[in-house]
Amino acid sequence: MPRISAAQRRSDFIKAAVEVIAIYGIDGATTRRIAEQAQANLAMLHYCYDSKEDLFADVYEYVASRYRDVTEASDPHATLADTARQLLRAAMECYLESPSFTAATLELMSWARRQHGDRGIAVYDQALESMRAVLRGAGSDHPVEPETIDQIAYVIATLADGFAMNWFTYGDRSAATKQMETVVSVLDSWLAVRIGSTPATV
Template structure:
């Protein structure tokens, strides 16, 4: 094949795929270097692309970070929506907590980048940082409201359950990204679930399995 025309036969990567690559690369770079150290050059290198391609896909780093926020929020939505729609309230709560922790366990860098993004956004762009957290909590509330139960559960209780799930998952994420001990993290997941179960028993006045 004529070398002059060989490049015409090289498969082209779509802009959508390139954007996905840059988003995933940004998560990794943010986890290692923080927001301030997440330069477009480092992100392009992590994505194994040239800087010009990144600027072709995104007009600015802010535009890229906006997609990163959407990616993080989307991950939480996927995890939380995977709960069994026919489960009772306690089972749904356990599934939600375990699902978020497993998402963090899958990637310590995702956990680190998520906490960094929310913290940074809260400082720089308050509404955006709050929005990511709010979306995750509302998805959890929706799943909890849809759970089957023989006992009526008021909105305040649903809010409290969602908050406890978030608090336990965040604590797990911080410990996991700090120590990186997968064996210990797996054990801590079970501890967190048992804490939730005991709290549900006290809050709702019945055994979790019956709720």
């Protein structure tokens, strides 16, 4: 049986921590439960991480990297309005793809804001800045003020967060899939007023 590297083990523990946090919350995310979820012994977890705080630091980075992946996957040649729609859809699809990621992210952000305010804010700031960078790159077809880019990023984040909370609360995949179109139509309406874009045809 091939030996599993420490890097792979750390990746396993991070993903296991997301699953455990989603089920038990931060307080219930013990190292023992995380090790069991990763199908590893507790000694291996402590070999990879000196403390649960160190593991959670990597979990935050994992969450931030998921948001970066979402923003970087957008079409660099799309218009500003189409890029905004792509970013919103991609964020909602990221949540819809993994109920555990959604639950764990909401739990982590809430906990971090209470315990380590700067850490929770930093993850959110990174996600917003990644979004703004993509929007700025797509703005050549429709030059806008930096303030407008900030507003578009804020609207996307707010709509995606509302979708995430609804999906987390009800867990109805069929309803959530339909609601994605409603959420995008709200963005379309706002973009039409703010930058004069034409709503996308479905």
